[in-house]
Amino acid sequence: MGLFDYFHANRNSADVAKERLSILIARDHFHRNQPSFLPALQNELLEVIKKYVDIDQDDVTVSLDREEDCEILELNIALPEKGCYKEA
Amino acid sequence: MTRIIVVTSGKGGVGKTTTSAAFATGLALQGYKTAVIDFDVGLRNLDLVMGCERRVVYDFVNVITKEASLNQALIRDKRIENLYILPASQTRDKEALTMEGVETVINELKETFDYIVCDSPAGIEHGAYMAMYFADEAIVVTNPEISSVRDSDRILGLLASKTKRVVENKTPVKEHLLLTRYAPERVKNGEMLSVDDIHEILSIPLLGVIPESQSVLTASNQGIPVIINKNSRAGLAYSDCIGRFLGEEIELRFINTKKGGIFGKLFGGR
Numbered sequence: 202m203g204l205f206d207y208f209h210a211n212r213n214s215a216d217v218a219k220e221r222l223s224i225l226i227a228r229d230h231f232h233r234n235q236p237s238f239l240p241a242l243q244n245e246l247l248e249v250i251k252k253y254v255d256i257d258q259d260d261v262t263v264s265l266d267r268e269e270d271c272e273i274l275e276l277n278i279a280l281p282e283k284g285c286y287k288e289a
Numbered sequence: 290m291t292r293i294i295v296v297t298s299g300k301g302g303v304g305k306t307t308t309s310a311a312f313a314t315g316l317a318l319q320g321y322k323t324a325v326i327d328f329d330v331g332l333r334n335l336d337l338v339m340g341c342e343r344r345v346v347y348d349f350v351n352v353i354t355k356e357a358s359l360n361q362a363l364i365r366d367k368r369i370e371n372l373y374i375l376p377a378s379q380t381r382d383k384e385a386l387t388m389e390g391v392e393t394v395i396n397e398l399k400e401t402f403d404y405i406v407c408d409s410p411a412g413i414e415h416g417a418y419m420a421m422y423f424a425d426e427a428i429v430v431t432n433p434e435i436s437s438v439r440d441s442d443r444i445l446g447l448l449a450s451k452t453k454r455v456v457e458n459k460t461p462v463k464e465h466l467l468l469t470r471y472a473p474e475r476v477k478n479g480e481m482l483s484v485d486d487i488h489e490i491l492s493i494p495l496l497g498v499i500p501e502s503q504s505v506l507t508a509s510n511q512g513i514p515v516i517i518n519k520n521s522r523a524g525l526a527y528s529d530c531i532g533r534f535l536g537e538e539i540e541l542r543f544i545n546t547k548k549g550g551i552f553g554k555l556f557g558g559r
Contacts, residue, residue, distance in 0.1 A: 215479045215480060215482050216479065218435050218482050218486075219482060222439065223490060225439060226438075229442060229446075230446075
């Protein structure tokens with residue numbers, strides 16, 4: 202579908218606006234509630250892991266969730282295929 | 290007990306000054322002694338909307354720097370009893386609003402006023418921060434347009450984290466959503482976010498909806514707050530907001546498309 206068609210799609214623009222806003226605001230809230238050190242933590246972890254394995258920025262995600270009175274720091278590292286391991 | 294109300298939005302041009310002027314005037318008309326402060330230092334405009342620009346001698350910054358007393362700087366409205374305006378400085382920059390200075394002025398106003406309305410500048414910089422810091426209640430002015438809604442959400446985040454009430458562990462700032470420039474016809478055609486959509490996204494109590502209206506421009510041209518105009522839909526909608534703010538239950542009007550008939554003819558486009 203070309204850009205021209207996009208503007209002529211059947212959906213009305215208010216619905217598009219609402220959908221975009223809902224996603225945007227959910228994302229804003231997610232970032233707002235994170236402590237400010239998380240991006241730095243993510244970068245430093247990435248640097249350490251890169252010493253041993255070839256990975257990209259996107260392969261490491263760090264997030265903090267709150268559940269009642271405890272906080273959970275969740276760390277996700279997607280390791281690549283075996284061939285990418287660096288030799289010590 | 291004095292209540293301090295900040296009129297804020299994040300985004301510029303959505304109607305903060307129009308709303309501040311209407312609100313302060315409306316509260317004064319109900320008999321409450323009300324002061325409205327322009328926090329937009331460097332871009333003074335409230336005096337124009339209130340029609341007292343030629344009577345400005347001293348301003349908010351002069352009071353903070355003790356070059357003038359509060360009584361010298363406060364302008365008494367010529368039309369409405371109980372209404373006073375504290376204009377912003379046109380020549381200084383926003384850093385002139387020190388936290389201590391603003392607090393001193395607000396505390397002095399609290400001795401005699403029932404309501405203090407703070408007209409915030411756009412943005413989330415120092416001036417906006419000072420305008421919201423001492424607030425008990427916040428009127429978040431929003432247009433049915435995505436960037437305005439997103440900015441309002443950002444401001445709500447700041448109200449919940451950066452105000453004196455939060456710092457002092459008091460009950461949070463009471464938030465009110467005010468939707469302005471609403472065009473029911475465009476909502477009906479699916480071209481504009483509806484009041485329900487925005488209410489759902491921002492999820493704070495709705496104070497009112499001000500319809501898009503030519504009378505808002507006419508009022509600011511003349512320097513007469515639009516709430517005084519009883520032939521204007523926007524003016525009447527603002528009056529309803531004052532009633533709701535003071536605890537009355539008033540149904541929303543002007544949010545559906547015109548039905549024609551005498552009411553539509555009377556208020557068509559006004």
